[in-house]
Amino acid sequence: MNWGTVIFIGLGVIFGIMGNLGVLIFPDVYTRLHASSTASTSSVFSIFVACMFAAGWSPMTGKILVIAFFFFITNPISSHLIARYAWEKDVVPWRRSYAERQRLSHTSDE
Amino acid sequence: MASSTHWNVVRFFVTTLYLWMGWILFTWSLSLGNLLLGLVQSGLVALFTWPVFVEENEAARRSHVPRVHFLIVYLLFLIVQMYGASFRVLWQILRGRINPGVVHFRTRLRTDIARTALANSITLTPGTITLFLDDDHLIVHWLDSRTTHSRYARKLIAESFERVLKRIWA
Structure with missing residues (x-):
């Protein structure tokens, strides 16, 4: 067990928990998908990196690298499919009201 | 007509080669029996699927071979972008100050595979999801x-990806 493993497992746990929290608190399909894709992409990739640190320099590292590459290609497709289905079914994206948006843009400029 | 049958043979062999590379990477052994088994099976699969993966039009043939050194640079860049964006999303979940919206823009990439890679990278980065892709x-x-x-x-979301992608699949 070395420090790389600990740090990346920690990152994976944090992203997973926060992604699930986001799925619970966000208002509609699209924003929830953002939270769930944070959980599924960053936390799973962090755990892959932690596995690479734990395995050291061995054939297993190469296998994990191949799986991570495969994951990079296939993972966005699932969230894109859900988003595209919602978009084709005319699900209206949730937006903030005009007044709130003005207030947010004024405060974020500072 | 002769050139088109020639291209069909090339399509079959390109599909076989890519499948065989995937087999070797996943099994991770170089024994003769394993290699032959993989070759026979990839040929068998390619016999059914060769019209699907490689385009019918010969004009785009250069787009099937990526420039590998730029591809590696792109993957590292994508990982950095992914971590930065997920920390930003984390912060937005914690504060609850989200301002979602839908934007339309056109990309300047020309080949289909580069456009697919761009849409995939945009979806992979937390905070942006591609809803629809039609030509450009x-x-x-x-x-x-x-x-x-x-x-x-486009400048904020896609330009940094496009700059590397147009060097990978010219």
């Missing part, structure tokens, strides 16, 4: 929508 027209849902202007949105 992308519809993107954005968690922290700083603008609705299409050119400025």
